[in-house]
Amino acid sequence: MKKQQTYKENPKWEQLKDSKVVAVAISIALIFVTAIYLALFAMSWYEGDIARVFSGPNGIARFFCFLLLIGILLYATIGFMYFFNRDMVYAVKYIALIMLLIALVFTLCIVLADCINIYVMPFALAAIIIGVIINVRTALVVNILISQMLFMTVALFSPMAELSMASLSASIFANLTLGFVMISLIGKNYSRIKFNLYGMIGSLIVAPFVVLITFISNGTTKDMLMNMLWIVVSNLITIVLFMAVLPLFESIFQAVTSYRLDELSSPNNKLLKKLKEEAPGTYNHSVIVGNIAESCAYAIGENTKLARAAALYHDVGKLVSPEYFVENQEGGYNPHDDLIPEVSVKMITDHTTNGYKIAKECHLPDEIAKIAMEHHGTAPVKYFYIKAQNISTSTLDANLFAYPGPKPSTKVAAIIMIADTVEAATRAMNIDTIEEYDKFVTGLIKEKIDLGQFDDCPITMKDLTIIKDTIVKDVPSMFHSRIKYPDMKKKK
Numbered sequence: 001m002k003k004q005q006t007y008k009e010n011p012k013w014e015q016l017k018d019s020k021v022v023a024v025a026i027s028i029a030l031i032f033v034t035a036i037y038l039a040l041f042a043m044s045w046y047e048g049d050i051a052r053v054f055s056g057p058n059g060i061a062r063f064f065c066f067l068l069l070i071g072i073l074l075y076a077t078i079g080f081m082y083f084f085n086r087d088m089v090y091a092v093k094y095i096a097l098i099m100l101l102i103a104l105v106f107t108l109c110i111v112l113a114d115c116i117n118i119y120v121m122p123f124a125l126a127a128i129i130i131g132v133i134i135n136v137r138t139a140l141v142v143n144i145l146i147s148q149m150l151f152m153t154v155a156l157f158s159p160m161a162e163l164s165m166a167s168l169s170a171s172i173f174a175n176l177t178l179g180f181v182m183i184s185l186i187g188k189n190y191s192r193i194k195f196n197l198y199g200m201i202g203s204l205i206v207a208p209f210v211v212l213i214t215f216i217s218n219g220t221t222k223d224m225l226m227n228m229l230w231i232v233v234s235n236l237i238t239i240v241l242f243m244a245v246l247p248l249f250e251s252i253f254q255a256v257t258s259y260r261l262d263e264l265s266s267p268n269n270k271l272l273k274k275l276k277e278e279a280p281g282t283y284n285h286s287v288i289v290g291n292i293a294e295s296c297a298y299a300i301g302e303n304t305k306l307a308r309a310a311a312l313y314h315d316v317g318k319l320v321s322p323e324y325f326v327e328n329q330e331g332g333y334n335p336h337d338d339l340i341p342e343v344s345v346k347m348i349t350d351h352t353t354n355g356y357k358i359a360k361e362c363h364l365p366d367e368i369a370k371i372a373m374e375h376h377g378t379a380p381v382k383y384f385y386i387k388a389q390n391i392s393t394s395t396l397d398a399n400l401f402a403y404p405g406p407k408p409s410t411k412v413a414a415i416i417m418i419a420d421t422v423e424a425a426t427r428a429m430n431i432d433t434i435e436e437y438d439k440f441v442t443g444l445i446k447e448k449i450d451l452g453q454f455d456d457c458p459i460t461m462k463d464l465t466i467i468k469d470t471i472v473k474d475v476p477s478m479f480h481s482r483i484k485y486p487d488m489k490k491k492k
Contacts, residue, residue, distance in 0.1 A: 027095040034099040035071040046157035101126040119230035122238040124179030133255040143179040166217035261305040281327030292419035317355025341388035376403040377453040
């Protein structure tokens with residue numbers, strides 16, 4: 001649990017402030033560069049040459065006025081992000097992602113609309129990628145932003161003799177609506193295939209509007225059918241490009257998307273298969289921890305898919321020496337019997353740093369790699385500390401028998417720490433009643449609090465109480481435990 005401190009009391013505040021200033025400066029520069037590119041590209045595309053953009057008595061003035069309009073729209077988007085989640089504004093990678101997608105999609109739409117048909121403007125592509133990687137609110141704003149930029153650009157610079165305002169309005173409206181439909185599907189936790197299928201069906205939603213606008217503007221039946229076809233083509237391009245580029249953006253920006261988490265949680269994942277084959281006890285333990293963590297994450301409103309995936313990989317570092325962990329030992333032989341406690345504890349505690357290394361080597365998301373390193377925090381390994389103390393003639397430093405840390409930095413990491421501890425401890429205990437189990441779990445969590453293991457994450461006492469209640473309710477059934485619930489029948 002993070003302690004409330006004033007800025008004067010926090011020695012890291014000055015560094016934090018400086019880092020935010022740097023982040024804002026980089027973000028402003030990214031937006032400015034993007035605005036210059038968009039203005040130059042749009043005007044030079046329709047003028048046919050960059051030199052012509054600045055030619056004429058008002059050329060430079062026109063460029064800077066258009067640049068100002070584009071810049072205002074881009075900065076408005078970042079202002080919206082700051083209003084709803086100001087911490088996101090300081091994450092340069094999100095600003096970079098948004099600017100890159102806007103530049104790419106804007107370019108694509110201008111080229112396709114001019115070379116193929118005005119209805120082929122798949123600008124929803126940027127919105128749905130942002131919705132999957134960042135959040136839906138930002139996606140909605142970007143969807144509207146790009147539609148306004150495209151409408152303004154085409155209306156100002158495209159030869160209106162070849163383009164009616166009705167067709168432009170219909171195209172922007174139809175593709176904007178398609179974007180809203182696709183964004184609404186993001187929160188449904190669909191698989192990639194189902195998402196794409198429903199996305200294609202979304203074309204049918206906007207097709208009637210295209211027909212109506214074409215009819216009102218005195219279009220022929222052929223015009224109606226062709227415009228409907230082109231809007232379907234635009235949606236198809238959006239979906240095909242989404243399937244092709246999303247994995248690339250997930251990798252480049254280390255994004256933790258629902259699709260990525262589903263793939264990582266699949267038993268067919270290569271690393272999970274290796275864990276199951278080489279450390280079966282650890283794999284089974286991780287699956288149960290995943291079930292516990294998922295329930296706890298749901299109870300306090302955290303990302304359940306991230307909690308499950310992180311739990312499945314939290315002990316992946318045990319692949320380095322699986323036989324040194326009791327859940328993987330067979331035949332009653334324990335290699336620690338032949339080692340001194342100092343060596344044993346090193347073998348045990350190294351699995352957190354090894355887990356981080358393996359996670360990074362296998363290109364797992366940063367959030368999962370960090371949890372693999374944080375899930376034991378700086379807690380001591382009591383068994384080997386007591387064993388060493390019993391054979392020592394002097395008092396030993398408990399820190400020499402502790403995990404290297406760091407402590408959990410997120411609520412999900414704290415959940416994994418608790419779930420991991422509870423799963424291991426429950427297997428070793430023989431508790432008869434639910435009241436005893438409640439007291440037992442409360443004691444485990446209190447021990448972590450007393451050791452300061454939650455000091456670096458934003459988890460609250462209310463969260464911990466909810467987590468404890470969830471564990472007491474769900475875990476006994478997971479173990480088919482002998483724990484007895486109190487008789488709720490009233491005595492006559």
